[in-house]
Amino acid sequence: MTQPLFKEIAIENFTDLPAVVNAGANRIELNDNLAVGGTTVSRGVMSEAARYTAEHHLPLVTMIRPRGGNFVYNDTELKIMEADLFSAQELGVDGVALGALTADNRLDTEALEQLLAAAGGMSVTFHMAFDQLSTSVQLSALDWLVDHGVERILTHGGPLNTPIEAHVDHLTELVKYAAGRIEILPGGGLTTNNADQLAKTIGVTAVHGTHVLDF
Incomplete structure (x- = not known):
């Protein structure tokens, strides 16, 4: 029997959280300001989202981006990002999405x-900052992230203003190179x-996405 596709749903603030949980999300990525690619939510939103997802036994990833x-x-x-990471840890958030170049x-090692x-x-999760790296350094960057315990890379495979279908070959190459050492998460x-x-x-x-689930 084919395993159903695991779907990480990106949401903005708490508003849609109950709906995406009810619709069958497998993991939540919590953001503010999705229009700019996502930033860190307030501590209050993070706290309520962590409580709600814990009650529903669902992993929560929160964006760390100032x-x-x-x-x-x-x-x-x-320093702001560090403080937000400490808050996430204190509030029981399962994971974080971050990046620095x-x-x-x-x-920016x-x-x-x-x-x-x-x-x-x-x-x-190392977020879509990965797509800002030139393809010539992406594989060595992937190795560095593996060596430093990063669990997954969220990537479009190329510029976000182009269809993901245009980057299938590159995404496939990343998956093959990763060879199970780190998860490649298309978005x-x-x-x-x-x-x-x-x-x-x-x-x-x-x-990963905002539209990979009907809710």
Whole structure:
């Protein structure tokens, strides 16, 4: 029997949480400001979402991102992200999505080591900042993330303003290179109409999006 596709649903604040839980979401990614790609919710939203998902035995991933725009963070922004990571840990959140890059679009390994230490054992997703890396450095970046205990990479496979279907070959390459060491989680442009077929083609058993579930 074929295993049903695992669906991580990105939501904005608490509003749609009960509906997506009732519709059969397998995991929740909690954001504010989805229009800019997602930022960190308030502590109050995080607290209520953590309580609700725990009651429904559903894993919760919260976005750790202090603002929209690029993924190059100064020391003050990193302190804010650290504080949000400590809050997530304290409130019982299962996982976090984060990322940090240098001005020349490479992994900011110093910032990431600081953030991963603050994550303190929570499951970590490296979010779509991965797609800002040139393809020539993505494989070595993947290796670094594996070596530092990151659990999954959320990726569109290319620029978000292009259809995910255009990046199937690259996503397939990432899955093969990862070889089970880290999960490749496709996202951006997946819907209830194309998710199953794309997942099968790419070779994954889980997808991410706002529209991969009817609710």
